[in-house]
Amino acid sequence: MLRFLCRSGRRRFAVPSRRCQSTTATVAKSASVWSSGAVLGIAVATGAVGWSVARWQIDENSGQLRSGIFSSIGGEKRFATLSEMNKAKNEQAIDEIVAEIGNTEIISTDHEDLTTHGYSEWSTVNPETLPVAVAYPRSTEDVATIARICHKHRVPLIPYSGGTSLEGNFSAPYGGVSVDFAHMDRILQLNKDDMDVVVQPSIGWQDLNRKLADAEAGLFFPVDPGPTAKIGGMIGTNCSGTNAVRYGTMKDWVINLTVVLADGRVIKTRRRPRKSSAGYNLNGLFVGSEGTLGIVTEGMLSLQVSLLGWSKDKGADATQATLKLAVIPETYSVGVVSFPTIRDAAAAAAGVMQAGVPINCLEIMDDVQMRVVNLSGSTAPRTWKELPTLFFKFAGSKASVAENISTVQAITARNGGADFAFAEDEQEQKVLWSARKESLWSMLALRKDGQDVWSTDVAVPLSRLADLIEVSKKEMDDLGMFASILGHVGDGNFHESIMYSKSDAKERDKVARCVDNMVNRALNMEGTCTGEHSIGWGKKVSLVKEVGQEAVDVMATIKQALDPRWILNPGKIMDVPWMPKETNVVLADVAVTPIRKAGKQNTLE
CATH class of the missing domain: 3.30.43.10 (Uridine Diphospho-n-acetylenolpyruvylglucosamine Reductase, domain 2)
Known part of the structure; x- marks a missing residue:
């Protein structure tokens, strides 16, 4: 023992030591x-x-x-x-x-x-x-x-x-x-009329959405990081995901938190209204604090309305959290367009956002990552051009989706985009989007014995996105290793993933320098060293x-x-x-x- x-x-x-306390009488006399x-x-x-x-x-x-x-x-x-x-x-x-x-x-x-x-x-x-x-x-x-x-x-x-x-x-x-x-993985309370839900920290976001579908709530929770992420860690890192370009990050969906402090005291950060100007914003203090200030045990989250209903097959330290929920749009469409260079793809992504097109999701995958998708066979028998590619998810009414697709096609064409393809049915939409969501796992699956993957992220203002991605991609390719770029470019956030030999110190040092250079370039462009992975143990210097x-x-x-x-x-x-x-x-x-x-x-x- x-x-x-x-x-x-x-x-x-x-x-x-406590500060000396002043009485009201003393203040008045002074x-x-x-x-x-x-x-x-x-x-x-x-x-x-x-x-x-x-x-x-x-x-x-x-x-x-x-x-x-x-x-x-x-x-x-x-x-x-x-x-x-x-x-x-x-x-x-x-x-x-x-x-x-x-x-x-x-x-x-x-x-x-x-x-x-x-x-x-x-x-x-x-x-x-x-x-x-x-x-x-x-x-x-x-x-x-x-x-x-x-x-x-x-x-x-x-x-x-x-x-x-x-x-x-x-x-x-x-x-x-x-x-x-x-x-501690349960839904404690669902308030359909108020579009919020109280959950414990170990419920996964996908499991939460499946349970909302089972309850026929007509609501869903839109924050969608990696498939196995759970609410506690999502709160701790202020995570995001592919939906962030439309729905924002975790901080935008937390209504209140139940938090255990270091000495065992328990607090609730606020009450249930969606807006409040009462006191300090304690939600903002604890969301993203990585469990360094308190342990979240419950949370109340906002939800979005579902017009279609959430399909169980779709997927999509705090001890308790109250979260907002969201409406599920009337229709979805997933489009894919390839480009001659990674810069062209990044420039097109920035152009779409600057045009104010209401995109649900906007993702980038380079030529290497598209090859990983083909090798995984997840979309077989369909294969994709192994070129830098943008993934778009459109959502809304059928008329608005058609209009937005037309606008995006024009912008991508001006930036060298070709062959705008669409998922042919709902199943292909699901498969194609899951290929993007599980890209890191797909890359890890390709590792040989003794290999590891270094994955990290940065984010920059949209006007600097193409510059940073172009330079970072070239330096990464010059390593001569299996490496790729992918990310949520709709909000200027992307990831580098580089495979290397764990036993080769020189190889690891090269990768470390490459990653460090990317981070420093992002900072020089008024960006951040991490868009969604958080600081943790590894990015304190940054x-x-x-x-x-x-x-x-x-x-x-x-x-x-x-x-x-x-x-x-x-x-x-x-x-x-x-x-x-x-x-x-x-x-x-x-x-x-x-x-x-x-x-x-x-x-x-």
């Missing part, structure tokens, strides 16, 4: 003595001094500006280690969790479980360490109990839902407990380049306020402040944390 340290009478981190101008002058002067002092404070380990954010962390700055957890007299954490929840199956320390929850074949970045345990809560109350106990023992918590992230988002660089929501260290320090201030012991998904989005910059891993912690390659927990001390 893993044992968690709880040293009685010793506090390794000081709890942040107002009678000081003029508003004097108060403002003192406030400005004090702020200037505080800002200057904050600017001066530099963390000696990392060399990064820390802005005085961590002055409230006192004593020893570290997480509990596995060696401490194994001490015979200190087994409180796991025992407390099991005892309070009353279920011995709530915790697993099976090595296969630990590996599944600390390593992802989809992710290019995988720290060698694993979690020390996996928790399987059944309710928000369970999650709150787990958080409260782990907070007390300084044990990191990593939320886990679908396990398909691409930037090491659920990795466990400092051990800790992975919180798997496998048993985040600083994108928004500046001062902005990251503001994020760290928020993190410090909500999670003063930094136990929630530590090392994601930003470095843990007391870790060395070179590795952001304390060697003593690594030595006593389960190591993936060892096949068992490392016992070095």
